[in-house]
Amino acid sequence: MADNTRHRPRTAADRRGRRAPWQLALRVAAWGTSGALLLGCGATWYVYRSLTDGLTTSDALDAVRGKAPRHLDNSVNLLLIGLDSRKDMNGNDLPRQFVQTELHAGSSDIGYYNTNTLILMHIPADGGKVQAFSIPRDDYVQTLNGDGSVQGHYKIKEAYANAYTTAHDKYAAQGVKGADLEAKSREAGREATLATVQQFTGVPIDHFAEVNLLGFYDIAKVLQPITVCLKHPVRDRYSGANFPAGVQQLNARQALAFVRQRHGLDEGDLDRTRRQQAFISTVTHQLKSEGVWGSPSKLQGLFDVVKKDVVLDSSWNVLDFAQQAPNLTGGNVVFHTLPIEGFGMRNREDVNLVDPDKVKSIVQQAFGPAASPVPSASTTAVSSATVDVSNGNGRRGLASEALSALVKLGYTAGTTGNVAPRSVTTVRYGTGAGPAAQQIAGRLHAGTATAGSAVPAGHVAVTLGADYTPPGGQAPSPTATAAPSQSASASAADSGPAVQAGGVPCVN
Template sequence: MENGWRPARQHDRVPPRPLPHPDTEVTRPIGRVDGRRHRWNQPVSGTIRRHPEPRSTRGSAPPRRATARRGRGGFRRAAKIVTALAATTVLATTGFAWATLRDLQRGLLTSNALGDAAAAPGAPMNILLIGLDSRRDQQGRPLPREVLDQLHAGTSDNGGYNTNTLILIHVPAGGGKARAFSITRDSYVDVPGEGKRKIKEAYGLAKFRTEQRLMAQGVEDQATVEREGREAGRKATLTVVRNLTGVPINHFAEVNLAGFYQLATALGGVEVCLNNPVHDSFSGANFPAGKQTLGGAQALAFVRQRHGLTNGDIDRTHRQQAFLASVAHKLRDQGAFTNPATLQRLLDVAKQYVVIDRGWDLLSFARQAQNLSGGNMFFETLPIEGFAKINGQDVNLVNPDKTRKIVREAFGEKVGDKAAPTQGPGAAPALQPGTGAPGGNTTGVVEPNAAVAGPTTSDSEGEVVKVDGIPCVD
């Protein structure tokens, strides 16, 4: 497939044209650390390490497959930016004045993408956090050059509207422990109207098609084209996640690259912990081992880094989860909300960069979810069954039946029939014919020389990150 694809921008005033190929991106398989597999979905007991000694990486087994690098396109994978939504979420969960919440509610950008899916007051709710890698603001304008420079993010023409981060959170009725599942961005799933695709592509494909249709109809207002395109992208993403997990989505929040940077900066820095020192020129990550406080640009580098990590995208997902835990720790235990200046900065940034569904009543949510920042949330990563190269792209193979069973059980939903068995080692993934897929290729093709990794169990991605203090990660 061709490189360099991106969905149409609002300034691309051209007649309808065939949909281009999506950009080719490659992921790294789950590797081994210190000769042992991570166990990610098994709850942990005891206290999270807060002051680890740096450990040597000598003797670690190498990853099973090297990560390909295609120019600076890796910046498209920078959008682990939804971690910034921790600031917005915890604003509603720390018991501060309702007047502040009302002010936030009135000022946030809202979307109709969910329709009438909001949960009844006090009922359990599922919230999808969406992180975009877009280098453009909500009106489709390029982000300032000085911001992009600080973020090591290239130009506004790099990246697109991929949802490189998706986190589904379940908040039980009446409080209690919340569960959150990260969905890897290269999960190979059914995308309605597109056949099998990486889940991250659903947003951009729907946005592109909607923009082309509007322009063909003669719509020239740029704001309208951008707004309707984004709404279509949100609807497509919500649909794909619902289909994959088998649970309803009651609310969602979305943030982009600049939103993450601004929210992390407004906090005055966030403390993180690394087991080993890292240096990565692609993301700008250059940190020693141990605990340290990161500013906005450094925080983005922390959650973007992929190169040089044993487990690639999986390790980056773990960093995102740990960063969320650290943000919650700072908001709860370090007095961020007792500082009026810090609080006002957070509110101002959230109003500019965060989008929520129109039916989300933050006052009701705050009453229901006050314990979320008190160590009562667990982050996990949905299982990957293996890896394959399809149509020139490395993808993560997932088992939808198993995924639905895991999520429904965790969220307290009724589980139906037993999940279908996973594919055996070396089996080609089931592929669905595409419907109008770019390039006219309507079926996915597993390249003959591309090995398909054997299945991994649902607890192979490592330990649960518990939102309590400063977790240490690789």
């Protein structure tokens, strides 16, 4: 039988089954490239997930977005929040022995939810020098809630605690309990801090990170020993600081004492602020020199602590930041401390008196131009109310003068009178006049307005004290106020020398 197969015409299947050598090579290359890309993407995804899975994040920035001028470029403003709390993430007290021996921080009842560290950093879009401003914790400012409503005038560190307390009471009354109650209350505190700092500085906040005392200790434990430099020897029983002068290496317990000490320092809290700036400079320098930023395995230990103790905003890509972080070393960061105008007694507490307009000008000049100005308190629309003013200041004619100034701002004139001398200016309000009263209290730097049963509906009753400040005017000079306390013992209107990052700065 004849073999006819060699003469069979080639079918389409035959043609598809045979490829020219260059076609096969191209296909193999494509398969190889695709496989490499898939493996690479998979590895990147795995590294990202292993490092970031379990991070505690917050949506608090959603409450304040769009309430400050937007950037004109791709620069980033980052707020670092140090919470003076002796509690864990679920609101449980840290073990007493640990708080006393390792943190040297007294009782778990101390500190509450005050933000004792606030550092606002500006990272330029072009990779230029980073400008950072520490905000002294005792600055007496108008504090806000996350929705923009006014809390009153308090130390800036108290914005978080005030909002936390209000939210905690509200949610507890609704039956919320345990970790969920703590989380909701802290979120309110974060929103209030962001809103207050954003208004005070007049610039938008793009990202934030929050850490408490335990978190700082745990981070220091991962990074120890930490190199610091002191100009003078120090010994302080409150913080546990006991160090000689010069360059030295600290363990985690000592590092916490280093950044917490304020007693025994020439400039009290302001020197402590510079200690915190020096610590950040040292740590970023150390991380770069040890190659941590570029090593996923080295980052893992740091991220494990971050997952446990640090809260980051939900829009922050931490791996992107880790790639940018080396740019924050090598002298590329300059730390400043916002200036104060003097010292005073408000709400029966020693405070730093500040000029909000000056602060905005300093920060905005350093951070660069914004899209539009932030409305100041003097341009905010007034709420309707009739104002009655009583003079307890002692200066003749001051009640009429104060009422006239308030009328010019848009409030309705009521009555004036005199009362016995008093030291503190107070603002009370009748039914329906709460918003106006809070505005007026803010304009007069008079703390928080309170409801008064004897005040007629629609009226605000202002009683001027020795600390009276004209509406929209500057706070009284230091000579007219109480002597500064240990926590505010720096010269007025002097933020002190800048701390230049890029190594181990020597500080008091």
